[in-house]
Each structure stands twice: as structure tokens, then as C-alpha cells.
Amino acid sequence: MIQYLKNNRLQALFRGFLFGTFALMSLHCAFRPSGDLKGYESYFPHENPNTSIQKGKIRVTFLGTTSILLDDGETQVLTDGFFTRPSLWKTAFTKIESDPVILTSVLEKAKINRLKGIFVCHSHYDHAMDAPFVAKYTKSKLYGSNSTINVGLGAGLDKENMEEFQVGKPIKLGKFTITVLESKHTPPFRILGKTNATDPNFPNITTPLVPPVKALEYIEGGTFDFFIQHGKNKIVIKSSTNFVKGAYEKIKADVLFLGIAQLSLQPKPFQEEYFEETIQKLNPKLIIPIHWDNFFKPLNKPLEPNLKLGDDFDANMQELLKRTSKDQIQVQLLQGFESLDLF
Numbered sequence: 001m002i003q004y005l006k007n008n009r010l011q012a013l014f015r016g017f018l019f020g021t022f023a024l025m026s027l028h029c030a031f032r033p034s035g036d037l038k039g040y041e042s043y044f045p046h047e048n049p050n051t052s053i054q055k056g057k058i059r060v061t062f063l064g065t066t067s068i069l070l071d072d073g074e075t076q077v078l079t080d081g082f083f084t085r086p087s088l089w090k091t092a093f094t095k096i097e098s099d100p101v102i103l104t105s106v107l108e109k110a111k112i113n114r115l116k117g118i119f120v121c122h123s124h125y126d127h128a129m130d131a132p133f134v135a136k137y138t139k140s141k142l143y144g145s146n147s148t149i150n151v152g153l154g155a156g157l158d159k160e161n162m163e164e165f166q167v168g169k170p171i172k173l174g175k176f177t178i179t180v181l182e183s184k185h186t187p188p189f190r191i192l193g194k195t196n197a198t199d200p201n202f203p204n205i206t207t208p209l210v211p212p213v214k215a216l217e218y219i220e221g222g223t224f225d226f227f228i229q230h231g232k233n234k235i236v237i238k239s240s241t242n243f244v245k246g247a248y249e250k251i252k253a254d255v256l257f258l259g260i261a262q263l264s265l266q267p268k269p270f271q272e273e274y275f276e277e278t279i280q281k282l283n284p285k286l287i288i289p290i291h292w293d294n295f296f297k298p299l300n301k302p303l304e305p306n307l308k309l310g311d312d313f314d315a316n317m318q319e320l321l322k323r324t325s326k327d328q329i330q331v332q333l334l335q336g337f338e339s340l341d342l343f
């Protein structure tokens, strides 16, 4: 009998050990990057032009997630400007806020010194959190939805340094003309039983959001794309992997910055429609994937693909490259702080 009990206990211990090892292995796996950039070397330009920008050209500098700096040598325009990138631990378990030391170092390194406007595509923290401080430090204007304006007010930004943008109404900054287009957020997903979907009863940030706050306090507040014209050149910046049917009906773009986060996790018909509503409609010569990097890691280290926990970079790129090779469209990835002359 004692032997039997002992065996039983041993078996239970062994089962516990196996389960624990399996759980640890899965966790370990989930916190690994969902791709290896070594396989995409040929897609990185590695040019980093250091010369002054020639007249008529537009230089883009990628600053992680969907933070894109456009510069024509006279005027700079930025989307989102999310640079603090708190760790996964901090984001999950603490209140978060912008880090002025990180922000100023990024502004300096990326030579953001003639910025005229920051356009925020939606009000989740990984897009909107730092934007008011970037506006403050650079004395530029913050453009966003009403929710983003409340992020700005909570951060202490003056009303005259902000403007609520209107869909379809062009904004002129230097030679850039920016038109805001209606868009949609990447379909919601679940992590450890929790969804990231916005509560339909609270779709907007309705009062000034004073940091530090929990990441979840940054409510989407609508999602927007940006159609940017500069002379005869046209650019579209689409940050989220979703679309409003027909939103690009009347426009074309030479360059498309395309959000690919979680693309391959969506059903096949969604993926096909996403490409039809973006690539097929805009007919770009060049696509630069965005929102592919793990934004829990700092921007001053080489960017890594999103974690396996919530994404699949390799599969996203495979889907994109399958489509672009068929249409003979050029694809370029950019590392953090990497620049490229677009035209």
C-alpha cells in the first residue's frame, strides 16, 4: 500500500513537472520574436543618407511602430511619435507615462528640429502617449481625434498647440498637404483571456487624460489613415491592419506605409480584402511595412519583430511578399532611425 501511495505521489509529481516544463516552454516561446530579421536582409536599404535633402525629395526616417518622420529639407511632419516604449512588465502591471530623457534623445538623434505637425492615428498608448510631449518640446502642433486632444490636454499641452482633425479636410504644412482618411483598428484579439477591444460603451477619451495612467486608459477613439501630397508625389500612411471599404476609391499613392501587425492571424478572405482595399486601390511603387516591431523594447536598440505572444511577423511578411511579387511592387523594411529618400 505504501509503495502504491509512493508511486502515485511520484506519478503526480512527474505529471506536475511535465506540465510545468511545458508551461514554461510555451511561455518562453511566446516571449520570443515572431521572426528573424536575418532572413530579410535584402529588404533593408542600409543606405542612411547623411547628406542634406535635395530640393523636391522627401526623406523618411522610421522611428518604430507607426512613428514616421517625413522631411523635405524645409518642413518635417511626424506620425504618432511614440518613443518611450515602456517594457512589457511596466505596461502590464504599472501606470505608464512619457520619459522626457528618452524623448529628447530621440528628437536629437533623429534630428527633429523643424517639425511642424504630429498626426496621431488613434489614441491607444502606443500611438498617442508621447505625442503631446513631442509637440511641446518641438513647439509643433498636435493633430488628432477628440480623444487625442484629451490626451494632449491631460499632458498639459496648450489648446492653441492642438487641432482636432476632420476626415477629408486637408491640412497644409509647408509643401506637405495632409488629408485624414477614415479607417478602422486592427481586429481585436485576446491575450490570457483578455481582449484589447474598446468597450463599445466607452469608445472615446472624453476628459483630459492625466499621466501616469494604466495603458488601458488610452482608448482608441477612432482610427485614421493619412494621405500626404507633396508636389506630384503621394504617400499613404496606414497604421492599423484594417480598412474602410472604398476609403481609397479616389486616390493613388506612390509610397504606401502599410500596417502589417497581426495580418496573418486574420482569416484569409480578410487578408485578401485588406490587400484589395489598399495595394490594389492605391497601386503604389513602394510599400514600407510598419507596426511590425516589438514596442516593449527601447528604440535605441535594433528593432525586433513583435512577440510570438500576439503576432507572427514571418507569416505577415510571407503574405505581403506573395502579393507584392505578383504585382512587382518594391518592399523595403526600415530599422529604427533608418532613413530613405523616397522620391
Ligand SMILES: [Zn+2]
Residues within 6 Å of the ligand: 122, 124, 185, 220
Ligand atoms: Zn491600437
